[in-house]
Amino acid sequence: MPDFVLKNDDEQRPSSPSFLKGLNGRQKEAVEHTDGPLLIIAGAGSGKTRVLTYRIANLLYQEKAYANQILALTFTNKAAREMKDRIVDLIGEQANRLWMGTFHSIFSRILRIEAEQLDYTRNFSIYDSVDSDRVIKTILQEMNINTKEVKPQSVRYIISGAKNQLITPETFSNNFVQSSMEDIAARVYERYLARCKKNNAMDFDDLLIKPIELFEAHPNLLHKYQEHFRYILIDEYQDTNHAQYRVTRMLTSGNQNICVVGDDSQSIYSFRGADISNILNFQEDYPNAVRIPLEQNYRSTKAILQCADSVIRNNVSRLDKTLWTRNDQGDAITVIENYDERDEANRIARMIDEIKMRRNLSYRDFAVLYRTNYQSRVLEDAFRRRGITYQLVGGVSFYQRREIKDVTAYLRLLVNSGDDESLLRVINEPVRGVGEKTILILAQLARDSGKSLWDVIQNVESTGIYKPTIPRIRNFVDVMQQTQQKLQEVGLTDTVRFLLEETGYVKQFIEEHSHDSIMRRQNVMELLNAISFFEKSSNTPSLGAFLQEISLVTDLDAHDTEKPAVTLMTAHGSKGLEFPVVYITGLEEDLFPIGGRVGEEVDVEEERRLFYVAITRAKKLLFFSYAKNRFRFGEQIEMRRSRFLDEVDSAVVRTETGATIRQDRSASRPGSTYIAYDEDRASTGSRTSIFQPEQTSPTGMSIEYDNMPDDGVWRPGMAVIHPKFGAGKVLQCEGRGEQAKVTVFFKNAGQKKLMVKFAKLSLIGS
DNA sequence: CGTGCACATCTTTTT
């Protein structure tokens, strides 16, 4: 129950609202800090969400700004929704006017408002990665490149990386091409941009980059938004990428009322371009920033925290911080060894029932975490057999399913007729006899005339394509136009129903009686339900608004914490959540930590942070499990136990029989140092802090100075020793040979940029 | 010209 309600009369307010009472000193400090840059280093379970919500409530309470002048950027839609609800509880309905959401959703909102300035229209399409891949694929085909040798996905990955670094096609091809793949990507890049533009479409990256372009081209607009957003808050700041960094810098360069919250130990999205140096350098960017660490953990037992700490200590690059808790010591963590993944799933299912009974818990108190989505399958089987209700979060997203993408492509075409990509997706879906050759001709015509495909097929009769296909396309055009008409006359749901009927899209599934087609039909019906719900509940029930909404939702957002079901999700998906009982499964080498593909380095430190995130989700009980054999690539493979199990503090970990686990300390790689614990420190558990801050330099490894990389090339991820700064990790490298410079994060000295030529760096691991 | 079937390939994490 909220203990504070905003009064609307003229009564004098106390200067400090009563909702601040439940906060600890540091939290209170963070909430009451209103103006100027603020960096909150929030350890896992330290009440971060609470601080953020109270801080916003306080800003409103102090009348520092109207709700719509506050911009709060979160990592998931769900986090935004929950936070907003909590602020509504604290200060009332006005909180609904906050600009609160993910970077992507907030900036797409701004982009729709300002679309004309960028030569787009406000009903632009948003392409997800599958759409992007298709666009890239057509471009590759046009360039006569074999899409089997050069995978669109890899090209997209390179282009996306460049975009997020704000590197233009020109700069990219001049300075960043080092392989034939990059050369191809460089050539596709420019065409890809042009194609998206022509389609009046933006991809996920554009949603972050276009605002920067917008503000650079129109300083007056930048000024407008700078003025408008009096306060900016960013959650999960350790996972922001360069583009996100740039756009927030632009917006805050005026009043500098920026508050970021994050935890470098929980940075797990570098594959998506997240740049940990954003948070590490915050105080350099904003020299008068106040830094508040939140180190008291309210979530977990001492045993769990100690375990987490013993793991994360193996990372070289981290900000020093010491989490502590007043919670009980709690039970030891149990390691479960299994014969194979079926065994693993069955044992976990059985244990869940047992613990649920013994501890009088509900299924909703349990979470089973894994590294990759495909691991969920066996678990689902086991749970179904045992009659355990579960909710699977993530996996193949509903809106990514083929049939759903087909239908949304139809809808996108209705809203944005210039969207060639969507047209290509549905022109022969269901099959109406429009083949490859026809499309080739139409595409040629479109290119020559600068028109969209939709415009071209308006006069399909004069295109000179294969005669029998003309009426088929004519029919397609007619149906689309009729649907267009319907949209004006009847509601959204009825329009879509009409479309599905007339195009025969659902009919194809009814005629075919395979298991597959039944599922697909169900999914389409499910989409229809979603549309119907949207139409009833939204205050702007337009088709465009619906498409906007679904283009940015993820399955993570659908997670229901109230549902009495065991949660199954990836470790990534679990960030920000907590459960009384957590199982971390598949703790095997090449799975967790994941094994890289050939020629690809795996960032073990990031894997370790991910493991740390997973551990710190647990409140009371934590289990680690691994299988000695696992089915992968269609065959059974012998697995080795994860090195992480050699790193955990054996004082708080037990086998199923209660024995101490055997550990191989040498399994830790050089650079990932292990610092031994006193066995009895775990049980002592001092009231304030269970850990002493560690300030010794890494021990137990042989140090050889003047040890250069074999090939003389420095790479991010390498562990180094500097005679003065001590142990560090290479974050960034630029230049070659004599000119080479490296950015290194030193555990004891922070981040430094060094000329390799002068700095006496020694390589101690990679 | 377009379609349907058999085959291989490959699964990291997500806005």
Add this chain to the structure above:
DNA sequence: GATGTGCACG
């Protein structure tokens, strides 16, 4: 175990 590609047929 799903999705994309290659090949033979209508």
